[in-house]
Amino acid sequence: MDNNGGEETAHACAAKRAGWSGVSDLWSAVESAALLIFTLDSDLVEIVLRSLRVTLTAVTIAAVIGLPFGAALALLRFPGRRLILVALDTLMGLPPVTVGLLVYLMLSRSGPLGTLGLLYTTTAMIIAQCLLVAPIIAALTRQTIEDLWEEYRDELRSLGASTLGAAGTLLWEGRVTLMTAMLAGFGRASAEVGAVMIVGGNIDHVTRVMTTTIALETSKGNLALALGLGIILVCVSLLVAAGIHGFKATAHRWGA
């Protein structure tokens, strides 16, 4: 299934894919995908590493923002708090493409942050993924800490912990749940395609990540690379799921 490049229209691609059939073709795609993975094909490795770098950075920043923000929402009462909670739930349910569009509008040349020249860079993709993940982490942190506070409030206040101290203690007490939330956020971000496509532009050797490459290569008919990346993406999901379970099991053994 080689692709002859050039100006193929989406229509032609679709027709080609419809024509693509047969077990032997599928098998050969799997074979070349496996070859790409096991020979550590440089294009494939580059894309995988970029994906991981973008998503890990985004999730780290989202956690640094989301954890304290969620804890503050749980422990403090201030005017406008309800409004923030509603906004948070809204952001959580937002389709990723709209987040992508929003970031695009902010970063585009005529946008408010246009002068920074960030559009079509990995930084733009990190911002978009961060916006996708931070609300999830903040909302789950808020819920977790609020439930814990209900249980711990009297005890912690009796011991003499300050509100700040209590926040730190409760974040640590909720570490299993919060770690799970962060891993889930990592899963969501690494599986997402719409937002990073819009703000990253899927530029070869610059902003191409696993999901956008799969979308592009599939539509071009280059199934080998798409499949190879797909397999890796599935492995990443698997690792995340296994990580969550392993973490819970370990924590449980220690009575957390």
Place this chain on the structure above:
Amino acid sequence: MMKPPSILPLRLDRVVLDIGGKRVIKDVSATLTAAPCSIVLGPNGAGKTLLLKLCHGLIAPTAGSVTWAGAPCGNVQHAQAMVFQQPVMLRRSVAANIAYALTVRGRPRAEQRARIDDVLARTGLRRFAESPARRLSVGEKQRLALARAWAIEPQVLFLDEPTASLDPAGTRQVEEIILAIHRGGTKVIMTTHDLQQARRLADEVMFLHRGRLYEQTPAAAFFTAPRTPEAQRFLEGTLFPNIRRVV
């Protein structure tokens, strides 16, 4: 080392507490001095837990005042400790739970280890030092809560039904610990609805019923000749909470 000034006596002046439009503590006035082991007695729902939390400063009265040697609650909480009916343990080891309390109270790390070993030994928990605290049995948790409170050497210790779900042996063990803490010079203010326990521990009894303090009497006098008919009926076991109001 200089001994810090005593925060006692504790004075309650016409303390009232309303929760959700319901008056749960009604016009309670009392003075608690440093020496006696004070037992707050009363049936379920009398308001014992709320009274303890009011004294400890965890809730503010709707009206009236709670003062410690003339000072408001907030200023002296560091000299108090409380063991709750259901103590909450942190998700870490038994020793780390005590270390946490010591750290929050500003005790230097260097002297923590010895203090932890000491109270764990005194409460029979030494072999659990490194076990996860949440895995302890109910009785062991109760002893850990006592050890944690003991470690911070409070002037006043509040205990809310510390033996409510313990077997007779566990109850004895906890009572021994409480007596030891009291002998060490700590003022004990404790609730219970176990009359036998009150007889064993009390120097003075504060009898509470439906949010009202009916009497504050030296223990011997209370058990032989209570002043109020409500206390008399409580001792006879014929005082029931008002069912109609509960429904």
